[in-house]
Amino acid sequence: MTINCKGNLIDLSKPKVMGILNVTPDSFYDGGRFSSDSIVLNQVEKMLKEGATFIDVGGQTTKPTADLITAEEELLRVIPVVESVLKNFPETLLSIDTFYAKVAEESIKSGAAIINDVSAGNIDSEMLPTVAKLQVPYIMMHMRGTPQTMQKLTTYDDLVKEVLFYFSEKISTARTLGINDIIFDPGFGFAKTTEQNFELFSKLELFQMFELPILVGVSRKSMIYKTLETTPQNALNGTTVLNTLALSKGANILRVHDVKEAVECVKLLNKFN
Structure with a gap:
């Protein structure tokens, strides 16, 4: 199971870790922390040394209370980071967390390797054709509505069945357009209640x-800290527990804030394979 990143085949049969780099002022956990070039580069260096295969750069928060920003504003946040990271760490495989086709295209032109779209093309109709033209790996996530409306869209007749059907349609569309490397993310925390998140997680092997x-992103999310009656800042242990379970259920990529701990999960689980 491989994906082609800038001419290099990345083997995902052994799970990999994607480090989160939010260059936003309002992310739910690390908003505003990476606001200068030197801080960004220090964080990237730390994550790479800890074993991250990918770095996921996000210029727009997708938490429910956030206001939508334009593609132009997102580009002003993302492109300088892409250029700076690749100037200092040229071999870095950057994923760009965006639902705008314009941001996707400009980021890839600047040297990024992967597009990570929480809307799977639903917000910007040009996203899938753009990714097909760019011929880069595409991460598609399950979500209803937008980050601003998703909390009101949590009614399902059969959650797991509907998410599976969603991906069967999305994968078919992507294949028809010529997108070769597809990764999918069940979308924990997006248009799902805490109970629904755990229901979906329990059936992840399906x-x-x-x-x-399969990409799993549960790092420090509310399904963890609300269940444990704590905060995102104190949810690392819970994150590690769910990351371990995700690997045991077939996850190929863990998207995390804490790379070292996730890499340790992968190393230990690999001993059982």
Whole structure:
């Protein structure tokens, strides 16, 4: 199971870790922390040394209370980071967390390797054709509505069945357009209640039916800290528990704030394979 990143085949049969780099002032956990070039580069260096295969750069928060920013504003946040990171760490495989086709295209032109779209093309109709033209790996996530409306869209007749059907349609569309490397993300925390998140998580192994890489992103999310009656800042242990379970259920990529701990999960679980 491989994806082609800038001409290099990345083997995902052994799980990999994606480090989160939010260059936003309002992310739910680390908003505003990486506001200068030197701080960004120090964080990237730290995550790479700890074993991250990918760095996921986000210029727009997707938490429910956030206001939508324009593609132009997002580009002003993201492109300087892409250029700076690749100037200092040229081999870095950057993923760009965006639902704007324009941001996707400009980021790839600047040297990024992967597009990570929480809307799977639903917010910007040009996203899928753009990714097909760029011929880069595409991470598609399950979400209803937008980050601003998703909390009101949590009614399902059969959650797992509907998410599976969503991906079957999205994968078919992407394949028809010519997108070769597809990764999918069940979208924990997006248009799902805490109970629904755990229901979906419990059936995660069913998603192996697509024979495509699965990305799991539960790092410090509310399904963890609300269940444990704590805060995102104190949710690392809970994150590690769920990351371990995700790996045991077939996850190929862990998207995390804390790379060292996730890499340790991967190393230990690999001993059982």
